[in-house]
Amino acid sequence: MSTVIKTDGLTKRFSRVTALDRLTVEVQPGVVGLVGANGAGKSTLIKILLGLSPATEGTGQVLGLDIATQGPEIREHVGYMPEHDCLPPDVSATEFVVHMARMSGLPAAAARERTADTLRHVGLYEERYRPMGGYSTGMKQRVKLAQALVHDPKLVLLDEPTNGLDPVGRDEMLALIRRVHSDFGISVLVTTHLLGELERTCDHLVVIDGGKLLRSSSTASFTGSTRLLAVEVTDHPTDRAFDADAVLTERLTAAGLTVRPDGSRILLVEIAGEETYDTVRDTVDDLGLGLVRLEQRRHRVAEIFSTRADEPAGQPGAPDGTPDAPGTPDHDALQDASAGGEQA
Numbered sequence: 408m409s410t411v412i413k414t415d416g417l418t419k420r421f422s423r424v425t426a427l428d429r430l431t432v433e434v435q436p437g438v439v440g441l442v443g444a445n446g447a448g449k450s451t452l453i454k455i456l457l458g459l460s461p462a463t464e465g466t467g468q469v470l471g472l473d474i475a476t477q478g479p480e481i482r483e484h485v486g487y488m489p490e491h492d493c494l495p496p497d498v499s500a501t502e503f504v505v506h507m508a509r510m511s512g513l514p515a516a517a518a519r520e521r522t523a524d525t526l527r528h529v530g531l532y533e534e535r536y537r538p539m540g541g542y543s544t545g546m547k548q549r550v551k552l553a554q555a556l557v558h559d560p561k562l563v564l565l566d567e568p569t570n571g572l573d574p575v576g577r578d579e580m581l582a583l584i585r586r587v588h589s590d591f592g593i594s595v596l597v598t599t600h601l602l603g604e605l606e607r608t609c610d611h612l613v614v615i616d617g618g619k620l621l622r623s624s625s626t627a628s629f630t631g632s633t634r635l636l637a638v639e640v641t642d643h644p645t646d647r648a649f650d651a652d653a654v655l656t657e658r659l660t661a662a663g664l665t666v667r668p669d670g671s672r673i674l675l676v677e678i679a680g681e682e683t684y685d686t687v688r689d690t691v692d693d694l695g696l697g698l699v700r701l702e703q704r705r706h707r708v709a710e711i712f713s714t715r716a717d718e719p720a721g722q723p724g725a726p727d728g729t730p731d732a733p734g735t736p737d738h739d740a741l742q743d744a745s746a747g748g749e750q751a
């Protein structure tokens with residue numbers, strides 16, 4: 408397995424902000440999520456990896472090519488889907504993608520053929536002949552993805568591809584992103600601030616905060632099991648005044664378990680051993696209640712940020728003692744999509 412992206416001490420300083428701060432990371436083939444709040448440095452990293460913006464310090468390779476000296480070769484083998492709307496409204500998807508294919512060096516006939524195939528692959532059919540100004544956000548995102556794929560790259564960098572999409576559109580885009588890798592073997596680096604999306608889509612996550620690497624590891628290692636059981640019970644079948652959660656908490660505590668509420672309906676019970684499951688089941692049964700949920704809690708990617716936010720003030724600042732740069736990310740901007748925190 409050859410390394411797709413490698414950086415060593417990559418730093419980008421703007422006049423008032425250090426957007427990337429000695430970032431050292433390696434990315435292997437697959438679908439990799441680049442996670443960080445707004446302003447964490449994701450877009451800056453993508454531009455540097457494409458050779459479009461020079462690093463202030465440090466080195467990097469993409470597909471074994473040097474970011475400082477081989478930008479054009481990198482862009483020949485890498486597709487890029489920018490975050491913002493960049494589509495000319497008066498032009499059709501077909502015309503635009505053919506143009507982008509020609510810019511990548513494909514001859515006219517091959518460009519037309521690849522465009523037709525790629526637009527079909529992203530799910531654009533008859534509409535591809537209409538001017539893009541009339542497209543929905545979902546259709547525009549598909550065109551942006553198609554132009555990143557049309558020259559048959561080995562790697563695509565996707566900057567917030569689900570931006571502005573409703574939940575259905577988002578699921579479709581995420582499925583498409585998985586297929587880019589599974590059907591064509593193209594590696595994907597995808598940025599988003601919707602954490603739940605990444606848990607479902609990516610094999611590996613790179614988390615950055617304030618331009619620094621927080622963690623780089625497999626998605627499974629982020630979402631491993633906790634030592635907590637999530638328990639949800641039904642109301643009492645006959646006694647409407649019966650406070651099921653309160654009585655259950657009391658009984659489980661008396662049985663030696665540690666219990667705390669999580670949200671309005673769920674109790675979290677610390678797992679003391681295998682017998683904890685039986686104790687909960689038996690107690691719920693004794694009270695004449697039904698079990699709606701009894702499952703071991705998994706970690707959420709979002710927890711890495713909440714832990715970080717709990718650190719003593721000053722800790723995340725630059726090691727040289729300078730205060731955090733302006734534009735330090737707003738952790739609230741990171742939304743846990745799986746917890747229903749997404750906007751349409």
Ligand SMILES: Nc1ncnc2c1ncn2[C@@H]1O[C@H](COP(=O)(O)OP(=O)(O)OP(=O)(O)O)[C@@H](O)[C@H]1O
Pocket residue numbers: 421422424425426443444445446447448449450451452733734735
């Ligand atoms: N050209 C620039 N000049 C000055 N500062 C910049 C420039 N580009 C980015 N920055 C700053 O660098 C920091 C990182 O920005 P960047 O766009 O890389 O973050 P991001 O993680 O992609 O966030 P977003 O999701 O909001 O795009 C921010 O503080 C931003 O204001």
